[in-house]
Amino acid sequence: MLVRLKEISNEFLSELNDIEAGNPNSMDCANDVIILCRRTLHSLKSLLLQKDFKSVENEINFFRNIKQISATPLIYYSEVRSFELQFPMANTHTQRKYINKKLTKLNRFFNLNIDFVQYIEKGHTHFDQQYFTRTFLDSYHIISSKFYFQDPDFTTSRDMLLGKVKAYRRFIKYLQNRPTDKRQDYNSNQTRAFDSIPNLKWTSTKAALTELVYALYVNGALNNGNAEIKEIAIALQRVFHFDMGDFYKIYAEIKFRKNSRTKFMDNLSTGLISFMDDSEN
Incomplete structure (x- = not known):
């Protein structure tokens, strides 16, 4: 089972690299990656239902590490797609305000989950059995109200929270580097130099x-x-x-x-x- 899990993950990473390298458009890239992630997660789940883990350590490793390989990009690109679909078409000030509002919301997420974030960043493992095995799902309730891929046989109390922590860190960088449309700051009768560049x-x-x-x-x-x-x-x-x-x-x-x-x-x-x-x- 471990060999097959590794094969699925390697295949995913190879396809992910091809999609990211060949899709300069953020929306097209996000759509393709989301489809790939969901397909991969379904494959992992099917394999898990056929052959369960031989040890608690293997189960922890799967939910803390292996599943994150495809779950984290799913969360990240879902956020990117949602953000771009709602990105305002108004002036630069409005766009920057929207970006800052999203950054504030992400910062609030990290503040609310600071204990778990510290647990992960410091490499602690003493709560891994409670956080990353399905045995304690009823005792340690899922604290996030937003789910990207949830199933009782395929979810622990904190594995998706871990995915969000990793994905949101990347999303913050995306927002910080997201350009605003400066053309909106010009009067309609003014033309920017960039507008005259041929196709x-x-x-x-x-x-x-x-x-x-x-x-x-x-x-x-x-x-x-x-x-x-x-x-x-x-x-x-x-x-x-x-x-x-x-x-x-x-x-x-x-x-x-x-x-x-x-x-x-x-x-x-x-x-x-x-x-x-x-x-x-």
Whole structure:
């Protein structure tokens, strides 16, 4: 059973990575991930109903660790989708107010559950049997009123609370980095410089764009070198309206090219130098 649980989790993580890498649109990504999470949780539940745990330790490990792999993204992306659906279309002030209101609510959640949060952060285990086994479900009642995936055979008193703690931490970062629509601050007769940018589409290859992504990352050209590869890839896919697919795999293939491993970057350099030379004549 443990082997199969690991296989399901690995398959989930692989699919999750593909979805997040190939979906620059937050709503599309959220919808696809939610479907994947629910499917995975159903698979875990079916396996659990067929073969129960051989020990209390295995049950604790499942609800505290293994289940969280797919439960936490489900909670996170459910929050993202709900937030984006309700995000106001008014001016920047209204949008920022809405974001701050959501952050205040999340902060209240952590304050109300500070004992459990400390228990998890400090790595305590003395209440694990009560928190992460189904035996004590009636004694330690579920304290959250919002459920994402609940079943008496598949839920303990605190496993979903743990998922919310992890997901909400990530959601806070999402909100802190969520841009507001500054165009709303301009009068209707004013035009921003960004509004005049044409609709650019990447017409070269996936490998070429992958080279550009990694070149920007390696040279620290964005955010003073603090931008991650995945962030750069998602941003360029959005700007160029282009799906790169599995750019990690593409990069691995690029490394094993027999000829130039930087074919696109070489052509960029050669072409620019040639253009400069011609312009001087």
